[in-house]
Amino acid sequence: MADIEPTSAPAFTCGLDATLRIIAGKWKPLIVYFLAQGPCRYGELRRAVRGVSDKMLIQQLKELEAEGIxxxxxxxxxxxxxxYTLTPLGHSLAEALAPLCVWGSDNMAAVARVLAERETWSR
Structure with missing residues (x-):
């Protein structure tokens, strides 16, 4: 009988790589952000995370649950x-995302200008 090798943890190139594998995508950081404010029911989350479809929100919540967030x-x-609530690991992730929220708030006007300019490129 052949030896079965234990599953190994995925190799990360750096800590940012590990973080991005958890929060990859448009919706997961927003879900974590709103859950950091306190427990939410599904309908509350759907209203808070504007633009997400039911299918995508359910999928993202299931993934975040499976990842221990x-x-x-x-x-x-x-x-x-x-x-839905954040686990201790989820709270530590929310704390790590907080500086990005501050950066976004501080630079919202500049980001809006850049995105508006980018829209003209595709016309």
Whole structure:
């Protein structure tokens, strides 16, 4: 019988690589941001993360739960009530994202100008 090798952890090129594998995509950082404000029900998250489809929000929440960032609590009630919260690992990620939020707030006008200019390139 052949020896089965244990699964090894993915190789990361640096800490940023590890972080980006968790928060990759448009919606995960926003989900983490809004959950950092406190527990949310699904409908609250859907309203907060404007523009996300139900399918994508559900998929992203499931991935974040599988990655240990989000905890889903089903209260086993009728009508159904489910809350999402950050785990301790999720809170530490939210703290790491906080400087990016500050940078975005401080540079919102400049970013808006750059994005508006970029729109003219494709015309």
């Amino acid at each position: 989000v905890r889903r609590t089903d209260h086993k009630e009728v009508p159904p009530r489910v809350d």
